[in-house]
Amino acid sequence: MKKGYEVVIVGGGIIGNAVAYYLAKEGQKDVLVIEKNYISSGSTGRCAGGIRQQWDSEANIRLAMGSVKIFEGLEDELGFPTEFYQGGYLLLAHTPEHMEWFKKRVELQRSLGLDVRLIDPKEAKDIVPYINTEGLLGATFCPTDGHANPFYVTFGYYKKAQELGVHYLIGKEVAGIEVRESRIRAVILSDGSRVEARNLVNAAGGHARDIARMAGIDIPVNPQRHEILVTEPIGHLFDPLIISFKQGIYFRQELNGGVLMGYGDPEEPWSYNVRSTSRFLFNMTKKVTEVMPILDQVRVLRQWAGLYAMTPDAQPIIGGVEEVEGYYQAVGFSGHGFMVGPKTSELLAELILTGKTSLSLEHLSHKRFKEGKGKIEKAVI
Amino acid sequence: MERLKDHPVLDFDRGEKVIFYFEGKPIEGYTNETIAAALHAAGIKVFSYSPKKKRPRGFFCAVGKCSSCLMVVDGRPNVRTCMEYVRPGIHVRRQRGLEKLKGTEE
Numbered sequence: 001m002k003k004g005y006e007v008v009i010v011g012g013g014i015i016g017n018a019v020a021y022y023l024a025k026e027g028q029k030d031v032l033v034i035e036k037n038y039i040s041s042g043s044t045g046r047c048a049g050g051i052r053q054q055w056d057s058e059a060n061i062r063l064a065m066g067s068v069k070i071f072e073g074l075e076d077e078l079g080f081p082t083e084f085y086q087g088g089y090l091l092l093a094h095t096p097e098h099m100e101w102f103k104k105r106v107e108l109q110r111s112l113g114l115d116v117r118l119i120d121p122k123e124a125k126d127i128v129p130y131i132n133t134e135g136l137l138g139a140t141f142c143p144t145d146g147h148a149n150p151f152y153v154t155f156g157y158y159k160k161a162q163e164l165g166v167h168y169l170i171g172k173e174v175a176g177i178e179v180r181e182s183r184i185r186a187v188i189l190s191d192g193s194r195v196e197a198r199n200l201v202n203a204a205g206g207h208a209r210d211i212a213r214m215a216g217i218d219i220p221v222n223p224q225r226h227e228i229l230v231t232e233p234i235g236h237l238f239d240p241l242i243i244s245f246k247q248g249i250y251f252r253q254e255l256n257g258g259v260l261m262g263y264g265d266p267e268e269p270w271s272y273n274v275r276s277t278s279r280f281l282f283n284m285t286k287k288v289t290e291v292m293p294i295l296d297q298v299r300v301l302r303q304w305a306g307l308y309a310m311t312p313d314a315q316p317i318i319g320g321v322e323e324v325e326g327y328y329q330a331v332g333f334s335g336h337g338f339m340v341g342p343k344t345s346e347l348l349a350e351l352i353l354t355g356k357t358s359l360s361l362e363h364l365s366h367k368r369f370k371e372g373k374g375k376i377e378k379a380v381i
Numbered sequence: 382m383e384r385l386k387d388h389p390v391l392d393f394d395r396g397e398k399v400i401f402y403f404e405g406k407p408i409e410g411y412t413n414e415t416i417a418a419a420l421h422a423a424g425i426k427v428f429s430y431s432p433k434k435k436r437p438r439g440f441f442c443a444v445g446k447c448s449s450c451l452m453v454v455d456g457r458p459n460v461r462t463c464m465e466y467v468r469p470g471i472h473v474r475r476q477r478g479l480e481k482l483k484g485t486e487e
Contacts, residue, residue: 235481
């Protein structure tokens with residue numbers, strides 16, 4: 001580690017590693033990434049790895065579409081496997097309200113150039129023969145959605161960033177941030193050491209609010225536990241990731257055969273708790289077998305939990321801030337940071353290097369909360 | 382036959398002698414012994430083939446942990462045969478890697 005860096009990144013998940021890589025790729029190699037546990041130890045390594053473009057808000061759709069383009073060539077770019085697989089996303093609607101919402105969403109998504117369509121229950125059953133179509137009114141399907149292995153993708157960025165000269169500090173925690181004359185000056189580590197920094201990137205996932213606070217910035221990002229389980233591996237059963245809004249669940253089959261699934265509990269309080277519960281195990285297995293009854297033959301292998309970094313409108317906060325020069329953030333992804341990580345990180349690197357971005361991040365600035373402009377993203381599970 | 386008949390501290394209650402089928406062939410087993418034990422005693426040492434490299438797998442942990450003895454029983458894949466008792470007339474076959482669930486036959 002040197003005395004100081006042009007850019008110090010806090011957080012070794014998808015965002016931290018990818019921003020480091022895109023900075024170095026564009027020639028800025030004076031970069032340090034600080035990760036307090038291990039690479040992908042936070043939300044990235046705990047996520048389901050789904051990659052969806054079917055969102056409600058234009059900003060999310062554009063970030064996701066841009067990320068899918070990057071994912072498509074990422075193995076070659078990084079020289080590392082990613083297990084990127086485009087099996088599509090199938091979203092199920094069981095109420096007239098959801099159907100109306102689906103129609104509007106598809107219209108917006110198609111206007112942005114996404115290949116997505118509204119289908120009837122019969123077509124849905126053609127795509128996934130084992131879904132229960134009782135009470136199903138319709139669905140949307142986007143064939144270019146899919147999933148990737150979050151560990152592989154993050155380690156791919158990590159390895160490549162290191163090859164390009166990025167430094168890493170793993171196992172050290174940031175305890176403070178020095179701001180003087182409204183400018184980032186240095187980062188203080190919990191062992192008391194000090195690293196000078198001209199710019200700081202907050203990529204701290206579930207802990208982003210704490211990091212922002214150290215720089216004197218308050219952002220409305222709150223951690224919320226979400227649980228996941230995975231089953232024993234079975235022969236190929238279905239391709240797409242399936243979301244059922246009725247049960248509030250998602251599930252997908254991994255390339256190794258296991259079925260990974262989760263749901264969001266609306267009662268879950270803000271906290272850093274990532275323990276697993278039997279309540280989740282029993283609810284999850286009940287809900288998933290309502291959607292795909294044949295899964296009652298399959299055993300659960302293990303379960304775990306991670307943090308969604310929730311914002312009031314369930315959309316991320318990306319970019320700089322007016323109060324502190326040199327402070328940047330890509331935080332508050334509300335459960336979909338992995339899938340939009342590549343494009344987000346590319347844009348943030350561009351912003352740091354050139355002061356502007358090729359795709360507008362205006363709507364995702366943290367100013368929107370003061371101005372009351374946020375539009376709520378409803379498609380979060 | 383590779384069954385222990387006598388043991389210094391354990392008593393064996395093998396249960397009833399019944400017939401079940403391994404890949405179509407009738408096998409003698411006892412209702413108080415596991416499928417894997419009955420197959421092993423009948424000289425059948427390969428229970429499954431590994432998913433990636435198709436390597437043969439046989440009796441290994443015998444306590445339901447290792448996945449070596451996963452077989453297809455009456456069409457159900459991933460059955461831990463070291464944990465499941467012999468029943469008369471069941472059809473058992475070797476599992477080859479990942480197998481389709483019952484009810485999804487191609």
